[in-house]
Amino acid sequence: MSLKTIRARFECDGCGREFFIELASDIEGDMTLFDIAVAELSSGFAFHSYVGETRSSIEESFMTSVQAGQHLCPACTRRVDDFVPQEREATADEIAKALA
Numbered sequence: 001m002s003l004k005t006i007r008a009r010f011e012c013d014g015c016g017r018e019f020f021i022e023l024a025s026d027i028e029g030d031m032t033l034f035d036i037a038v039a040e041l042s043s044g045f046a047f048h049s050y051v052g053e054t055r056s057s058i059e060e061s062f063m064t065s066v067q068a069g070q071h072l073c074p075a076c077t078r079r080v081d082d083f084v085p086q087e088r089e090a091t092a093d094e095i096a097k098a099l100a
């Protein structure tokens, strides 16, 4: 049997909700699994599901992000991206305002 996926569990720094992403990257150089998980979260495309829910369909509306060092679930990413132009990363103040 071959390894198919590795799943990482995050707690959203915005709302506190926990969610899973699935890691598809190969390990390069001296990256740890934690480094890879954060990189995949930042890429936005690895979302699997919120904890306690069945798998969500993979849609653009389920993008995750890392902005101003905060790990954000799809719902919080959407709220922040609606608040701040997507050409740049939101600041911590903007994230707090977007999620207030």
Ligand SMILES: [Zn+2]
Binding pocket: 012, 013, 014, 015, 016, 017, 072, 073, 074, 075, 076, 077
């Ligand atoms: Zn959230």
